[in-house]
Amino acid sequence: MCYLKFFIFALILVSILRKCKSIDDYSDDVLGLIAFKAEIIDPLSHLSSWNQDDISPCSWKFITCNPATGRVTELALVGLSLSGKVGRGLEKVQNLQVLNLAHNNLAGKLNPELSLLSNLKKLNLSHNDLSGGIPPSLISSGSIKFLDLSKNSLSGPVPEETFLSCSSLRVLSLSGNNFQGPIPNSLSQCAILNHLNLSKNRFSGTPSFGTGLWLLARIRTLDLSHNALSGSLPNGVSGLPYLKELFLQGNHFSGALPFDIGLCSHLVKLDLSNNLFTESLPVSFSGLSSLSYLNLANNVLTGDFPEWVGKLNRLEYLDISGNGLTGILPTSIGNLGSLSYVSLSGNSLSGKIPESLIYSSNLSVVRLRGNKFNGSIPEGLFELGLTQIDLSRNQLNGSIPPGSSRLFETLESMDLSANGLTGDIPAEIGLFSKLRYLNLSWNNFETRMPLQLGYFENLTVLDLRNGAFHGSIPGDICNSGSFEILQLDGNSLTDSIPEDIGKCSSLYLLTMSHNDLRGFIPRSMSLLKKLKILKLDDNELSGEIPQELGELENLLAVNISYNRLQGRLPSGGIFPSLQQSSLEGNLGICSPFLKGPCKMNVPKPLVLDPYSYGNQMGDHEGGSISSKRSKHHKFLSVSAIIAILAAVLISVGVLVISLLNISARRRTQFVSNALESCSSSSRSTRRLSVGKLVWFDSKIAPGWVVNPESLLNKAADIGKGVFGTVYKASLGEEGRYLAIKSLVVSNTVHHPEDFDREVRVLGKARHPNLVSVKGYYWTPELQLLVTEYVPNGSLQDKLQESSTSGPLLSWSKRFKILVGTAKGLAHLHHSFRPPIVHYNIKPSNILLDDEFNPKVSDFGLTRIVAKLDKKVMSNRFQSALGYVAPELACQSLRVNEKCDVYGFGVLILELVTGRRPIEYGDDNVLILNEEVKVMLEEGNVLDCVDQNMGEFPEEEVLPVLKLALVCTSQIPSSRPSMAEVIQILHVIKTPLPRRMEAY
Template identity: 55%
Template sequence: MSTLLQILLLFSLLCSIASATELPVPLNDEVLSLIVFKSSITDPNAALATWTESDATPCSWTHVECDAATSRVVRLSLDSLGLSGELPRGLDRLTALHSLSLSHNNLSGPVPAGLSLLPDLHSLDLSYNYFSGILPEDIPLMPSLRYLDLSFNSFSGPLPGSFPSSLRFLMLSGNRFSGPLPSTLSQCSFLLHINVSNNLLSGSPDFSNGFWSLTRLRVIDLSGNQFSGVLAEGMSNLRSLKVLNLSRNRFYGSVPAGLGLCPHLSAVDLSYNALDGSLPNSFRYLTSLLSLSVSNNRLSGQIPDWIGNMSALQTLDLSNNKFTGNLPSSLSGLKDLSYLSLSNNLLSGVIPDSVSQCTRLSELYLRGNSLNGTIPHALFNLGLELLDLSSNGLTGTMPPGSAHITETLRWLDLSNNDITGTIPAEMALYYNLKYVNLSWNGLKSQLPPELGLFKNLTVLDLRSSELYGAIPGELCDSSSLAVLQLDGNSLSGPIPEEIGNCSALYLLSLAHNSLTGPVPASISDLKRLEILRLEYNNLTGEIPQQLGTLQNLLAVNISHNRLVGRLPTGSIFQTLDQSAIEGNLGICSPLVSEPCKMNVPKPLVLDPNAYPHGNGNDLVTYGSGPGILKRHNFLSVSAIIAISAALVIVLGVMVITLLNISARRRISLLDNALESMCSSSTRSSSPGVGKMVIFGQKNSLRSEDFVDGAESLMNKATELGRGVFGTVYKASIAQDRFVAVKNLFTANIIPYHDDFDREVRILGKARHPNLMPLKGYYWTPQMQLLISDYAPHGSLRARLHENGDKMPGLTWPERFKVALGTAKGLAHLHQSFKPPIIHYNIKPSNILLDENCNPRISDFGLARLLPKLDKHIISSRFQGAMGYVAPELACQSLRVNEKCDVYGFGVLILELVTGKSPVEYGEDDVVILIDQVRVLLEQGNVLDCVDPVMGEFPEEEVLPMLKLGLVCTSQIPSSRPSMGEVVQILEVIKAPIPDRMDGF
């Protein structure tokens, strides 16, 4: 038998043996790699159910695409499958892979190295996940990569020094990358699209030798970073550029004229920078431009006439600059224009009729200029959705609207003008209107009942418009009304009972009118009501007790009316400031000096002379004749019995009090004796375990975490800082679990466990998104620990004053978020507890921040643990809060209340805006921040003290914030607003812009 035949027979025998014993087919590398990938992540929707290791190849699996000729995996598309977990290594075995897409999942952790081992990978999309850390160092080594999208993750650190030269699309937006753009980007000569928006990138990009040399670029988006420098010329080289977005950076200088030589530009956004000068004349050649935004810069000069030659424009935003002169009549050439904003400039003259020839116009904003004349009637013939002509000098009456605008108009703001005449009843036909503001005009009109026909109306603002007459009950026929402001008019008559039909109302302001009659009880039906202002009217009677059921109330003012009687017992009424209730006939409150008057029938007074045993001593009664007073010389039997009973009760109370004091002293002595005996008998043994109390059933802490006692916990702890009440430590209670532990200074702290437990449990009930809640406490006579969550992102003080170069400085939106959140947390402490919880020690080191700069107040209410808040304790406890302490805390003759926190919050606001400490010591003098800001405000230079670290800021928000800080730090406590009012003021300062009001 030949050798070949022997080999064939042997092979046949092996095949039959393998078939008989059913040996498993070995896994190939691609199946193994994908099975490892599947086992390492969570697949809640079973999207990868078809991936089984029994298959010879993965080509039949869902979301997997193979090459028909080689059966090798070339595409893996796992978008929007709800996958979570960390990305494992092993995908580098898919050596034929061309495209990998994992976007819109919940994957997290770092991206593993090894992607450079995929020589044919053209496209990598990891966008919209939670990946973090720095980019793998081998990404620049991927030889064939053309498309890279890592947008909207949590990547941080600097960008790689280079990118693959084959790259066409680079998308890195929505991360936390920092540092400059790599200069080697100019070597990516095939780059078509770059988007690094909304990061922390900085520096001055090398436009002349960088981007401008990439002549194939079509999209450049560097918005929302911290880039600075001058926009140099050279853009004319970008002949293919279609979209340029450099907004929300710190560029300065003039707008490059070379932009006008990019013939294919369709969108240019240079807003929110510091650009100056005028619009370059070369822009007239951008006939393909669809959108132009240069808002929030320092551009000046007149709006050029050639703007009308940009006939393709659909969006034009020149707002918040310094443009002067009249509106050009050439605007009529913009037939496709749908959005026009010229607000907050220095424009004058009349609104030309040519604007109404922009027949597709849907949003028009001209607020904050010096425009005069009447409103063109033709404007109300367009299909406008939003119209804002506020804060000008417009006169005349409101034009009648066409059928077109009645169907489309959603937002109308004509406030702060000189418009006269009546509110036309035809406005009821504007059935899509959600926002109406006609305040600060001279309408001299009655409120038409037809306003109740606005079925979608959410905001109605008619303040200070010289309105008169009664408030129609039909006003609340629309159940959608959320804000009703009618204050500052001449309205008369009663508040209609139908006001209770406005079920969505959260702000009701009727102050400064001539309203009469009682406060209607139907207001108690407004369960969403947060702000109620009725001051300076002629309202009479008692406040209905039903108003005490309004649990959402944050601010109430009923001052300067003719109200009497008791305040409602619930909600915010028992904690109202004197300024909110003063000036009435007789409100029953300890805060007002007027006599309390009850609006109830007087009790019947009997003449004691009518009874044989009615003689009394020093008892004044009224006789039968008018003005007759009779004085008697003996006490009645009933009077003697009443006095005797009162004496017995007083003596009983005194005896019981003395017995309690004596018993407590005996218990204290017994406790000390037992502790002394225990300490002497167990000195060589391990210390005893104290009392561990955990608050709440959903608490992440467990008693087992402290089974070894506080001493072992503190041995592993690291000190974070020292406060006025104790030292704060970071303590580990389990693997990767940490808590913050405050070891209280036991001197002057409540010595009895029951009292300590009662007060700390009250603090433990404080739950609010802007409070750092207490998780529990640990107590022994020698040691008291308060336990809360550990805040890994540090305090506001660290971010403001100790940050260095570790993290970027706080921006204005972040600072405002801190101020508003802190105010809401303090308002909760003041309004949700009786008596209110007072912090006493508001300062940046007690404001902790999370990763999104949301504030959480710590150390609140610890003064409750002091048995007596006297001068000695104040001087020793609060000396570390220099500059934040209200002046009344040092004067025991004044009533210490929530206004102490308002003072500290005011200092905090000034510190947030200026970046300066409340007290700074120089070589020759001491600078008090409050005094410095007040002087600059009087001189008109207050914006000079704004912290330059935060970059660009809106003056219309920063200036009111500084003024609010000065009001909160008034030396007279009653002149400070309540924290509920502060929250309201802050929300008004940060009023939503029109395009964010779609939710109304």
């Protein structure tokens, strides 16, 4: 009996102890999660149910517990707008198996203590703002199967020891960070890795495929795209029997494609685009029977287009554009019954477009631009449900086939430009209700302008330039109101411009030059509030230019030369500053830039000279009087002419003197205002308190700071910009100068604290490739910015000198300027939070020292002048025309770093080609990046290189041009960061043998 009582007591005691231990375990989970919450900012109170007084956290939101043990096994806080950092509290939650904090705003470094969670199998911290490197212990703990750190700000090299113990890892994604250096060879230790994504980083060098990546026998997805990797791909990929997706696009891989890649029979997606692969396509590709996606675009592949393409019967997406393929397009392409997208643009394919292509009944996109196809367009092609068709820049002839009802419902874009098409435009074209882009330019239709243009409901771009169209412009052309670009240049259009042109309220580009248009410029054009470019040159337009056009605030470029226009220009907008080339060849436009006559349409006086009809008087006396009057009239006419000339000369003299007086007064006011707060003690205390003079550079002589009069009295005007006038001033020492910018918008910053805060940020931007800010002077009426003086002028000056038989700007100097400019911009973007965005990258803002080292100037001025008025904003766009990123110029004024990347890309193009980003030809507007892109597709891009540069290495210039086109991508997210640009430039400059040695 005693033994029985003792046994029952023992059971009760054990039960109590277990319960106490369980409570302690619960307490660890509660304490750990509460500590974790304490370092998290939860603006929407998603974690309000987390109460530290609870015994167990299993009832809390976003928590999953093991029902048997009551311990927390999963924490999922996805997309809750959380910020803060991942603290050490989670160390207590020892049974945690899944931690998912994706799509938040968490910052700070990766917590190495996460490796102490011995049961953690899945860790997802993607889409946050984490920084620093990867703690090697995080993966070497040995339990993690799934690790996703993509879309953060992680950086630095990935150490080799990171993957020495990764035997359990199955999924790894480091995509969208800033990792650099080589890909660790230790990745081959991850024997059961299924998915590896290292894309969109800055990894460089030649990966060890043969001894590393090709050894991942279980790999299914391998993504190394959009890095700076180089070298060739060795054979051995066939050793990956489970490989389904291989993405290597956007690197610098070169050489021939691996022969055995065609032996990966399970491969579904293969993207090797935007590299430097050469030679012909391996025949083994015909064995990729499971392949549905093949992208080999923008390489240097050669040889005939393969006949075996018809064997890839599961292919849905085919892009081999931008290569050097020759031969004909085989009829076997019609065997691809699943094909929905085909792009073969930018090759040298010839022959006819095969009729068999119509058997690919699922086709949605057909792009054959820039080849040598001839013959007529297969009629059956226009019976498919296409959304895009681009057959431009070929040698096609015949007429445009009529479209089917299926095509009416689907077609969104059609480009048939630069062929030899003839005949009428099919009436059915007006039924394309979804059509947004239509380009029929540079053909030989010899027909009337299509009358069905008014039927288009969604058409935004219509290009009919040089299409041999005649007749009048349809009056209902703007019925849809959706046009953004309308180009009718180089035809034989007659009659007047329709008054209803004002209904095209979305237009920002309108060109009608080189036609036979007559009559007046419609006043309704003043309703085109979004219009940026207007070209009406080489017509027969007459009368005066409507004054209302001066109210178009967005108008950046106008050409009305070689018409019959006369009279005064509109007083507002861009018109007062139009140059001679935009106005010449008219009857008499009044402009200070024209030397010809100025004819005003002044109404004739009502009182006529009665003596002008002397021949009606019958007697001799009357005739005598008439003769006298006639002589007197002639005398008065001469005197009137003299008086008019004198008046003109006096007016010009008064105007010149007034301008000189204004300039002198501005200069005097500049000096007096600048000295207002720091000159003699005779000034009143109230005036001394108005001005504020601050210096960031302690090396400036104290005597000069106390009395800047000696400096400012000798200041010389050296240039004007969008933000103000720049003066060169002596520092008082032999050969030392400063630059002083008087900001043009002087009434937008009313508080010295705001001005001081913003300028001090700029003062901290010290870098060899940035113009350093030395200090500032502030009053409510005047703000001066003092910077270092750069002696060798701007890049714009040097480009102009080089183009006018001046000293050669060699390739080495140009490349040096590119690298230095990139480094300066990268410092602004990556060393400050928030980043400093320049916003106005162009050659005139790149200054050069005596060694041709570039220094970026005028950075951060948008921070100082935060409330720009419309005039200044319009002037900035006008001065940077061609450099403005499309998302900035056409949509909103939101500033981000990718705007600078776009401007830098245009800067590359201008440096390499020696041409302006936008040029106005006889027949059209030439946009430099579009021209270079076309020439790259056609394989003759080196023809656009500036001849004044002298000899240049093709192996450097070609990838630099490709980099420029990537930087000027229309999609901001597709542009690289400036840090990535620097890495790419270094890879381009490094000689190939040294690259191989380095890696």
